Amino acid sequence: MMRTFTGLAIVVLLSAGVFGQSASNSAAFDAADIHVRAHSSNATPFMTGGVLRAGRYDLRNATMLDLIRVAYNVMDTDTILGGPSWLEMDRFDVIAKAPNATPPETLRIMLQNLLSDRFKLALHTVTKPQQGYALTVGSGGSKMTPAAGTGPSDCQPVPPGPPQPGVIPYIDVMCHNMTSTELAPLFRAFAGAYIGSPVADMTGLKGGFDFELKWTNRALLTQAGADGISFFDAVDKQLGLKLTPQMVSLPVLMVDSVNQKPTPNPSGVADSLPSPPPAEFDLATVKLSMPGAMPQGRIQPGGRIDLQGFTLHQLMSIAWDIPQNNNDLIANAPKFFDDTRYNVLAVTSTAVSGQGNQQQIDIDDLRLMLRALLTERFRIKLHTEDRPVSAYTLSASSKPKLTKADPASRTRWKEGGAKDTANDPRNTNPILARLVTVQNMTMAQFAQTLRAIAPGYVTIDVNDETGLDGSFDFTFNFTPIGLLQQGQAGKGADQSAGASAAASDPNGAMSLPEALDKQLGLKLDLRKRPVPVLVIDHIEEMPTDN
Numbered sequence: 001m002m003r004t005f006t007g008l009a010i011v012v013l014l015s016a017g018v019f020g021q022s023a024s025n026s027a028a029f030d031a032a033d034i035h036v037r038a039h040s041s042n043a044t045p046f047m048t049g050g051v052l053r054a055g056r057y058d059l060r061n062a063t064m065l066d067l068i069r070v071a072y073n074v075m076d077t078d079t080i081l082g083g084p085s086w087l088e089m090d091r092f093d094v095i096a097k098a099p100n101a102t103p104p105e106t107l108r109i110m111l112q113n114l115l116s117d118r119f120k121l122a123l124h125t126v127t128k129p130q131q132g133y134a135l136t137v138g139s140g141g142s143k144m145t146p147a148a149g150t151g152p153s154d155c156q157p158v159p160p161g162p163p164q165p166g167v168i169p170y171i172d173v174m175c176h177n178m179t180s181t182e183l184a185p186l187f188r189a190f191a192g193a194y195i196g197s198p199v200a201d202m203t204g205l206k207g208g209f210d211f212e213l214k215w216t217n218r219a220l221l222t223q224a225g226a227d228g229i230s231f232f233d234a235v236d237k238q239l240g241l242k243l244t245p246q247m248v249s250l251p252v253l254m255v256d257s258v259n260q261k262p263t264p265n266p267s268g269v270a271d272s273l274p275s276p277p278p279a280e281f282d283l284a285t286v287k288l289s290m291p292g293a294m295p296q297g298r299i300q301p302g303g304r305i306d307l308q309g310f311t312l313h314q315l316m317s318i319a320w321d322i323p324q325n326n327n328d329l330i331a332n333a334p335k336f337f338d339d340t341r342y343n344v345l346a347v348t349s350t351a352v353s354g355q356g357n358q359q360q361i362d363i364d365d366l367r368l369m370l371r372a373l374l375t376e377r378f379r380i381k382l383h384t385e386d387r388p389v390s391a392y393t394l395s396a397s398s399k400p401k402l403t404k405a406d407p408a409s410r411t412r413w414k415e416g417g418a419k420d421t422a423n424d425p426r427n428t429n430p431i432l433a434r435l436v437t438v439q440n441m442t443m444a445q446f447a448q449t450l451r452a453i454a455p456g457y458v459t460i461d462v463n464d465e466t467g468l469d470g471s472f473d474f475t476f477n478f479t480p481i482g483l484l485q486q487g488q489a490g491k492g493a494d495q496s497a498g499a500s501a502a503a504s505d506p507n508g509a510m511s512l513p514e515a516l517d518k519q520l521g522l523k524l525d526l527r528k529r530p531v532p533v534l535v536i537d538h539i540e541e542m543p544t545d546n
Helices: 064-071 104-118 180-190 218-227 231-239 312-319 363-377 443-453 481-485 512-520
Strands: 031-037 048-053 056-063 080-082 091-097 122-137 154-157 171-178 199-201 209-215 241-257 283-288 296-300 304-311 341-347 381-396 412-415 434-441 472-478 522-538
Touching: 031 056, 031 104, 048 363, 056 064, 064 080, 064 091, 064 104, 091 104, 122 180, 171 180, 180 199, 180 231, 199 241, 209 231, 218 481, 231 241, 283 363, 304 312, 312 341, 312 363, 341 363, 381 443, 412 443, 434 443, 472 512, 512 522
Parallel strands: 080 241, 122 199
Antiparallel strands: 031 091, 048 056, 056 091, 122 241, 154 171, 171 209, 283 341, 296 304, 304 341, 381 522, 412 434, 434 472
């Protein structure tokens, strides 16, 4: 599962290898259904699934890059090279049947063989030099503690304490039994805003280690002042390790060839696949939170869901997959919708797979379970209808600042510049904390991708009216919406308020519409158009008794 609820603390679990086993093993799914996925308008436009439960294995809304990453157990997708331009754009749904006790490593081999059979995927492993970071031991030696005992490697976020005025909280993780080989790709997963290129382990350290690591969100370094800790400083001072930008040699997967369309599904395969497990919790309690409670939540091993201090607006946004930063997408909400807070404690055995700390949960099943729970306990009645809502349209100036792309290159976007360099604009102005590089995209594709790039700004699919033909390469730099909403930079970032691009702020912050206009000659304008809206017909403030 690559993506999940915004605001929930999610356990980061790791497997031992960088790449999966060879596909020469004959392990295969008992049956498999593959379909090309139409464009998803979900609030979370990323792959979901990847959990085997009740003999059913689902991967939904997955690009071919996602499928290769899962099949070959790759943590850093920048170590998957080559392939056609559509590798990161076209999406697929995979539903497969396998014995319920199938271990994860065997599932990966089954998926490798399925991709080889149905997409004719061919690839090979090679060591290749590329721009990245070298992870080495500092002059004072490692400060990590050798792991106490055995067990799987894992890292768990430490929930922040109560907010304190004027204090910027650290990102805080506790890790157990982590090897330096596992740390290298994990660091990029932890701190993508700091590290935009692959990391190579050059420490020479052996065995697993326990440690805690704290650092400051890159966008908040200026706010934090002397208390701010960059990720590089945290790794140096707290772990005794160094991250140095340089050319590094890393094992990579080279995609030699792959078909854009899978071979047809066997006749009758859909009837042979197990039905999804029931979308209901085994046990659930809902009660009012203590006054002043702040939202905190965790998904714990064993299928335990613990949400504390959530409003009904937040809970319904999760359950119905609706961006909660656009108030226009839920209509007829009562006053208590954003005021009264609740605690939800629930357990599910049907949406999880794996053992112990290696358990995973299916986020789509979890949404359906939460939806059913809220509907029952708050006696919710609702319907969906198209209503006029402010949504962005992308247009172009007479002289857009775009570079024609190589049509053979991959269509993609990434966080950070084309290369991590000392002249990264975020170094001189951290409030411009989002740096995005786009490669070989048409304007229609860019408009479609903006929800994934900037979900805080863009909550509804963007219409493309640029009239520009061809594909382009470009980079742009903007301020995260959270900083704008804190009143630090201008106004106009809230779509639900019908705002547009704001004027530049004296502190150098820049909204997404501003950045596209000034840096690329592209315009994001809010216009009214009909979109699906969730309309509440009835909802009660007090949940029914547990």
